[in-house]
Amino acid sequence: MISIVALLLWGVAALLGTAMLAIAVSRRDSATQLVYGLILGIAALVFLAVSSHLVGDPAGVSAVTLPLGLPWIGAHFRLDALSAFFLVVVNLGGAFASLYGLGYGRHESAPHRVLPFFPAFLAGMNLVVLADDAFTFLLSWEFMSLASWALVMAHHREPDNTRAGYIYLVMASFGTLALLLAFGLLAGPAGTYTFDAMRAAEPTRFVAAAVLALMLLGAGSKAGLVPLHVWLPLAHPAAPSHVSALMSGVMTKVAIYGFIRVIFDLLGEPAWWSGVVVLFLGGLTAVLGILHALMEKDLKRLLAYSTIENIGVIFVSLGLALAFKANAMPSAAALALTAALFHVLNHSFFKSLLFFGAGAVLTATGERNMEKLGGLIHRMPLTSFVFLVGCVSISALPPFNGFVSEWLAFQAILQSPDLPQWGLKVMVPAVGGLLALSAALAAACFVKAFGITFLGRPRSAAMEQVREVDRYSLAAMFALAALCLLAGILPGLVIDGISPVTLSLIGNRMPVQMAQPWLSIVPIAESRSSYNGLLVLVFITISASLAAVVIHRFASHALRRGPAWGCGFPDITPAAQYTAVSFAQPIRRVFGTFAFRAKEKVEMPPPGATGPARLTVEMHDVIWETFYQPIAGAVGYASEKLNRLQFLTIRRYLTLVFLYLVTLLLVLALWP
Amino acid sequence: MALIPELAVQGAQMVLVLLLAPLLTGFVRKVKARLQRRRGPSLIQPYRDVVRLMRKEVVLADNASWLFRVTPYLIFAATWVAAALIPTFATGLTFSWTADLIAIVALLGSARFFLALAGMDVGTSFGGIGASREVMIASLAEPAMLLIVFSLALVAGATQLSTVAAFMASPDVGLRVSLGMSLIALVIVAIAENARIPVDNPATHLELTMVHEAMVLEYSGRHLAMIEFASFLKLLLYVSLVSCVFIPWGLVTSGARPQLLLLGAVTYVGKLAVCGILLAVFETAIAKMRVFRVPDFLGVALMLALLGTLLLFVSRSL
Numbered sequence: 001m002i003s004i005v006a007l008l009l010w011g012v013a014a015l016l017g018t019a020m021l022a023i024a025v026s027r028r029d030s031a032t033q034l035v036y037g038l039i040l041g042i043a044a045l046v047f048l049a050v051s052s053h054l055v056g057d058p059a060g061v062s063a064v065t066l067p068l069g070l071p072w073i074g075a076h077f078r079l080d081a082l083s084a085f086f087l088v089v090v091n092l093g094g095a096f097a098s099l100y101g102l103g104y105g106r107h108e109s110a111p112h113r114v115l116p117f118f119p120a121f122l123a124g125m126n127l128v129v130l131a132d133d134a135f136t137f138l139l140s141w142e143f144m145s146l147a148s149w150a151l152v153m154a155h156h157r158e159p160d161n162t163r164a165g166y167i168y169l170v171m172a173s174f175g176t177l178a179l180l181l182a183f184g185l186l187a188g189p190a191g192t193y194t195f196d197a198m199r200a201a202e203p204t205r206f207v208a209a210a211v212l213a214l215m216l217l218g219a220g221s222k223a224g225l226v227p228l229h230v231w232l233p234l235a236h237p238a239a240p241s242h243v244s245a246l247m248s249g250v251m252t253k254v255a256i257y258g259f260i261r262v263i264f265d266l267l268g269e270p271a272w273w274s275g276v277v278v279l280f281l282g283g284l285t286a287v288l289g290i291l292h293a294l295m296e297k298d299l300k301r302l303l304a305y306s307t308i309e310n311i312g313v314i315f316v317s318l319g320l321a322l323a324f325k326a327n328a329m330p331s332a333a334a335l336a337l338t339a340a341l342f343h344v345l346n347h348s349f350f351k352s353l354l355f356f357g358a359g360a361v362l363t364a365t366g367e368r369n370m371e372k373l374g375g376l377i378h379r380m381p382l383t384s385f386v387f388l389v390g391c392v393s394i395s396a397l398p399p400f401n402g403f404v405s406e407w408l409a410f411q412a413i414l415q416s417p418d419l420p421q422w423g424l425k426v427m428v429p430a431v432g433g434l435l436a437l438s439a440a441l442a443a444a445c446f447v448k449a450f451g452i453t454f455l456g457r458p459r460s461a462a463m464e465q466v467r468e469v470d471r472y473s474l475a476a477m478f479a480l481a482a483l484c485l486l487a488g489i490l491p492g493l494v495i496d497g498i499s500p501v502t503l504s505l506i507g508n509r510m511p512v513q514m515a516q517p518w519l520s521i522v523p524i525a526e527s528r529s530s531y532n533g534l535l536v537l538v539f540i541t542i543s544a545s546l547a548a549v550v551i552h553r554f555a556s557h558a559l560r561r562g563p564a565w566g567c568g569f570p571d572i573t574p575a576a577q578y579t580a581v582s583f584a585q586p587i588r589r590v591f592g593t594f595a596f597r598a599k600e601k602v603e604m605p606p607p608g609a610t611g612p613a614r615l616t617v618e619m620h621d622v623i624w625e626t627f628y629q630p631i632a633g634a635v636g637y638a639s640e641k642l643n644r645l646q647f648l649t650i651r652r653y654l655t656l657v658f659l660y661l662v663t664l665l666l667v668l669a670l671w672p
Numbered sequence: 673m674a675l676i677p678e679l680a681v682q683g684a685q686m687v688l689v690l691l692l693a694p695l696l697t698g699f700v701r702k703v704k705a706r707l708q709r710r711r712g713p714s715l716i717q718p719y720r721d722v723v724r725l726m727r728k729e730v731v732l733a734d735n736a737s738w739l740f741r742v743t744p745y746l747i748f749a750a751t752w753v754a755a756a757l758i759p760t761f762a763t764g765l766t767f768s769w770t771a772d773l774i775a776i777v778a779l780l781g782s783a784r785f786f787l788a789l790a791g792m793d794v795g796t797s798f799g800g801i802g803a804s805r806e807v808m809i810a811s812l813a814e815p816a817m818l819l820i821v822f823s824l825a826l827v828a829g830a831t832q833l834s835t836v837a838a839f840m841a842s843p844d845v846g847l848r849v850s851l852g853m854s855l856i857a858l859v860i861v862a863i864a865e866n867a868r869i870p871v872d873n874p875a876t877h878l879e880l881t882m883v884h885e886a887m888v889l890e891y892s893g894r895h896l897a898m899i900e901f902a903s904f905l906k907l908l909l910y911v912s913l914v915s916c917v918f919i920p921w922g923l924v925t926s927g928a929r930p931q932l933l934l935l936g937a938v939t940y941v942g943k944l945a946v947c948g949i950l951l952a953v954f955e956t957a958i959a960k961m962r963v964f965r966v967p968d969f970l971g972v973a974l975m976l977a978l979l980g981t982l983l984l985f986v987s988r989s990l
Contacts, residue, residue, distance in 0.1 A: 375735070378735075378737060388739070392782070396781075397778055397782040398771070398779055398782060407775065413822070414822065414825050414831065425985045425986065429822065429981040429982050429985050433815055433819055436815035436818035439814070440781075440811045440814035443785055443807065444810065447788045447807055448807075451792035451803065452792070455739070455792045456792055456794070456795030456800075520770075526832070527835050528831070528832060529772045529774075529831040530770075531770075531771055531775050532769070532770045532771070535770045536753065536770060540746075540750055543752045544749035547749060551726070551898070555893075555894040556726065558730065559729060559730045562732070564890060565731070565733070566796040566797070566798055566890075576797055577795045578792065578800025583803070585804065586804050586807075587804075587807070589967075590808060590811070
């Protein structure tokens with residue numbers, strides 16, 4: 001009997017084999033169907049294997065060591081509850097992305113730049129989650145980064161994509177460096193690279209603090225934590241849409257996995273202040289991410305910024321879990337960690353769905369700029385319907401799934417007045433306010449995303465010839481929409497599925513939910529709080545049908561189509577409609593002055609003149625300008641100065657070498 | 673079988689909110705008119721309006737999509753469900769555990785989400801202006817509301833509205849600073865959410881700062897009737913929420929004898945009347961605000977609610 005880990009590794013090997021095959025066949029016409037079909041099959045099989053493991057033997061741990069990598073270490077792989085949960089997220093996302101790719105990939109202009117890297121990327125993510133020693137983890141992490149970088153650069157001739165790829169590469173290397181140092185600290189002077197040894201070691205307080213900081217830099221930069229998020233809104237939209245979905249929906253989750261693995265599993269007992277740090281960063285990330293998304297008019301960039309917001313929401317729940325864990329409140333910690341993991345799953349569903357939708361719009365119209373779209377609900381009714389489901393889910397509205405994880409996070413916040421430390425007592429309600437603010441802004445953002453793209457009148461003539469997308473893309477989107485609804489009305493199923501993870505990391509779990517009457521979810525006790533998505537859906541359906549029946553029975557059926565009323569001033573041109581920028585204007589006036597240092601300037605023609613008035617809006621990316629521009633400037637300055645060293649005479653080079661040698665010897669001599 | 677009378681009480685509550693909602697709006701209008709020394713329309717004018725709208729034909733803009741036609745039913749259903757989950761005259765109704773206060777707030781958020789989308793569907797600039805301002809107001813009102821929920825939940829130890837109301841009626845509650853702040857914040861949020869003066873003006877159609885009316889400008893006939901009815905329900909919902917949390921006296925439990933239930937219903941109507949008069953007086957005494965003053969007004973609610981929650985984190989007895 002082959003062990004489950006070995007089975008999964010065969011799956012990874014099959015993905016890598018598919019990548020090799022793709023190199024060979026990628027220039028043929030049938031390559032797209034073949035490659036995505038294979039990946040779909042493999043990812044679905046891996047998903048089935050992992051979920052059967054989760055159902056059958058949730059607490060079971062299975063490990064295998066392969067004689068690969070560094071000779072005296074080998075490559076360790078291990079499957080436990082945490083990695084099983086994330087493997088579900090990765091392979092479900094991968095399966096849907098390849099189903100979507102079956103249709104979407106046919107429009108790909110350069111398939112040979114996408115097909116080989118797509119399975120490699122998926123294999124890399126699987127390996128990160130399976131890895132059980134630092135070397136394998138880092139190697140797989142870097143493999144995942146590079147494969148995704150290659151996919152970002154697939155359309156490298158398009159303007160801005162090269163810059164996106166460059167910034168991504170720099171940030172990814174920086175992140176891996178931070179991870180390398182973090183694992184170095186965890187391994188200690190003895191150099192024990194296996195996770196088992198790290199788990200057994202007890203790091204000092206200084207080491208634990210340094211590891212937390214390095215993990216926030218390393219995993220945080222991959223996940224998109226502010227202020228390390230700058231590459232994300234550039235790189236995610238630059239890739240083909242199904243890859244964007246994988247990067248946003250799944251790769252950021254692999255980064256979250258890395259953070260949880262190290263901080264919750266390897267590092268031992270957390271300090272209470274680590275909760276404060278993570279909470280603060282999470283709250284900041286959530287609000288800044290969604291504010292940026294609101295100001296955006298490129299549909300895919302809007303979605304990428306919204307990913308940053310959701311990462312913030314996840315980190316807020318993780319910070320709460322850390323704070324509770326540090327204060328020995330295991331049931332509250334289990335609640336917070338469940339909220340975080342539930343949101344991980346939810347976000348992988350609706351963000352993939354939304355990126356697929358954006359890809360469908362891109363295929364149909366060739367346009368990502370919302371200011372040129374509009375009225376697509378008439379031309380693409382099915383896509384617009386599923387996109388609407390995605391928007392409702394991500395806006396945390398009941399009865400869909402986004403609301404459940406948000407609700408669990410709020411319930412966790414309500415457990416926190418019992419925390420003893422003042423830092424947490426002040427931070428938690430403030431972050432709760434930020435979380436509520438970001439939820440409300442997210443709803444505003446997705447009213448804008450859907451309203452400007454799909455509703456209203458077409459803003460350019462090209463919209464007239466738009467057609468609905470192919471069946472594969474629609475199938476992938478409809479399946480994800482169904483999952484969004486299912487996770488929203490049967491949240492108990494997901495919560496019970498997560499419970500082995502919280503049991504293994506915290507030693508506690510939320511009460512069994514599927515045994516609750518009427519499939520409610522009850523975090524602590526019914527008299528305190530409960531929510532039943534299924535009944536909410538049933539009630540809304542009943543009352544809406546009741547209203548419809550009454551209307552049908554008693555009201556007039558007459559209906560007449562006519563021109564829009566518009567208070568008697570119907571706008572002649574579609575350009576007079578609200579645009580993405582004008583829709584965000586009230587919110588920009590409220591929040592933009594401090595978040596973006598936004599300034600509006602109106603230039604009016606003199607009285608009597610007939611020239612047009614002009615409105616200019618000036619906005620700043622504050623984080624980019626405060627953190628990154630100085631660094632880039634310093635690097636530029638230094639290289640400018642060092643450039644002179646390239647044009648010296650041989651005499652001077654020899655002098656330099658001599659001086660260097662002397663300095664080194666001096667340092668050696670003076671070293672204690 | 674204890675289930676049947678309990679279901680009957682739950683059903684009675686659903687019908688009661690439906691029947692009373694237009695009356696409350698009519699009552700507020702009447703009081704406002706009397707305060708302005710007008711005679712005002714009859715109390716049952718809102719019912720007549722709804723019936724009249726239902727009889728009229730729908731004039732649909734050429735560009736309107738299926739979303740535009742479905743939205744009125746969705747908004748009505750979401751608001752009705754939310755209103756039916758608030759303890760009006762009795763706590764502990766059969767399905768009161770379906771959704772706690774956070775979920776009720778989110779249900780109203782769903783209704784607003786679809787209304788804002790419907791405003792943008794036809795593609796007129798009025799719809800856009802209404803939708804964009806509505807989401808701006810909501811982006812401040814909703815966090816304020818959630819922070820109020822936090823305060824209430826921390827005081828009562830539950831987000832379940834029945835439990836909160838029962839706790840508020842018990843002698844343990846006492847006078848608390850945080851509850852005072854929550855009350856002021858809740859009133860401000862309720863005014864903003866219901867598009868009342870000074871945030872929006874429910875009586876006019878053509879005003880530059882209009883928000884709610886601008887979104888529903890393209891609706892007519894039975895669709896408009898549904899939307900109007902939903903806004904009646906929303907006003908009733910917020911008044912019931914304020915009264916069940918801050919004046920919880922006279923609430924009965926669901927299993928009580930029919931006479932008591934009747935008494936509870938009468939008390940509830942009395943509370944609605946008092947709140948209605950207060951709302952009318954407030955609206956008469958204050959002027960409409962410029963739209964970009966509204967964030968300041970709502971910011972007060974947000975800060976008060978945050979302060980209330982912070983105080984409770986500092987000490988459970990504040």
